[in-house]
Amino acid sequence: MTSQILERLLTPHDLVNLANDGKRYELHQGGLVEVGTSSRKHSKLGAWLVMTLLLFVDAHALGGDVSGADGTFQLTAFDTSVPDAAYVSAAKTTALPPDTVFYPFAPDLAIEIKSPSQSKRDMQLLAVLYINAGSRLVWCIDTKAENVTVYRANGERFTLSREDGLDGEDVLPGFTVELEQLFAVIDGI
Numbered sequence: 407m408t409s410q411i412l413e414r415l416l417t418p419h420d421l422v423n424l425a426n427d428g429k430r431y432e433l434h435q436g437g438l439v440e441v442g443t444s445s446r447k448h449s450k451l452g453a454w455l456v457m458t459l460l461l462f463v464d465a466h467a468l469g470g471d472v473s474g475a476d477g478t479f480q481l482t483a484f485d486t487s488v489p490d491a492a493y494v495s496a497a498k499t500t501a502l503p504p505d506t507v508f509y510p511f512a513p514d515l516a517i518e519i520k521s522p523s524q525s526k527r528d529m530q531l532l533a534v535l536y537i538n539a540g541s542r543l544v545w546c547i548d549t550k551a552e553n554v555t556v557y558r559a560n561g562e563r564f565t566l567s568r569e570d571g572l573d574g575e576d577v578l579p580g581f582t583v584e585l586e587q588l589f590a591v592i593d594g595i
Contacts, residue, residue, distance in 0.1 A: 414436075415435075415436025415437075415484050416436050416437065416438055416484070417436070417483060417484060418480045418486055418508065418510075421438075421478075421486060421508075422507050422508070424438075429441075430476075430488065432478070432485075432486050432487055432488055434485060435484055435485060436484035436485075441488055444475065444490075444519075444521070445521075445522075446595055447549055447592045447595045448490070448519050448521065448549070449475075450591060450592055450595065451490075451519055451547070451549065451588070451591055451592050452474060452475050452490040452491055452517075452519055453474070454588075454591045455490065455491040455517055455588075456472055456473075456474040456491045458583060459472045459491060459493055459578075459581075460472045462574075462578065462580075462581050463493065463578075466580065468495075468496065468578070469495075469496030469499070469500075470493060470494050470495045470496040470497075470498070470499050470514075471493070471494045471499050472491070472492070472493055472494075473489075473491070473492045473493075473494070473509075473513070474490070474491060475488060475489075475490050475491075476488065477489070477492055477508070477509065477513075478507075478508035478509065479492065479508065479509045479511065479512055479513055479516075479539075480508060480509065480510050480511065481512050481535050481536065481538075481539035482535075482539060485535060485539075486508065487516075487532065487535070487536070489513065489516040489517055489518055489536075490517055490518055490519045490547075491517040492513035492514075492515060492516050492517060493513060493514055493515040493577065493578060494509060494511075494513050494514055495514045495577075498511060498514070511539070511540055512536050512539035512540040512541040513536075513541055514541060514542050514543065514577045515541065515542070515543045515544070515545070515574070515577045515578065516533075516536045516541045516543075516544045516545075517544075517545045517547065518532060518533070518544070518545070518546050518547065519547045519549065520546065520547060520548045520549065520550070522550075526548075529546045529548075529555070530546075530555075532546075533546050533555070533557040533563075534557070536557070537557055537558075537559055537561075541559070542558070542559045542575075542576070542577050543556070543557070543558060543559070543574075543575055543577045544556070544557040545557075545572060547588075549589070549592060552567065552568045552585070552589050553565050553566060553567050553568070553585075554566045554570075554572060554585060554588075556572070558575075566585060567585065568585050568586055568589055569585070569586065570584075570585050571583065571584045571585060572584075572585065572588070
């Protein structure tokens with residue numbers, strides 16, 4: 407990643423008004439950061455998570471939005487993020503104008519899949535940023551270690567292994583997925 411000298415900190419407004427150069431960006435502490443492409447494994451797991459969340463939300467008539475790796479969220483005045491999958495409750499989405507470009511808040515549930523270029527520390531900092539911005543639940547998935555670190559709004563953090571299951575808790579009551587099933591989606595890739 408190359409450094410850039412900024413005359414001022416960029417805001418989400420600046421991000422929306424960028425000339426389209428075919429690349430995707432996030433803001434990190436007011437600086438423009440290009441969002442890289444995903445591996446086949448990363449992309450397939452992200453798509454499976456979005457599909458699984460959509461099916462659950464629709465089957466239970468929960469409303470709200472499920473987004474994939476193109477849903478941008480404003481986490482602070484100078485930070486945006488594009489989680490691999492996310493859920494936003496109906497309570498938050500009903501007030502959004504139809505022409506909203508990106509969400510002006512954190513998702514209720516943010517799901518991040520660790521890229522090879524990300525460290526465990528990077529993932530932890532991102533999860534804490536989501537929680538501090540208002541996310542109630544964050545799942546950080548490490549496909550190499552085959553585990554998921556769960557962050558809760560109350561500050562709790564714990565790691566689950568392939569033998570465990572994820573729970574939507576009060577964000578998506580009744581939603582569960584066995585990690586064996588989740589990681590089986592990408593076995594052999």
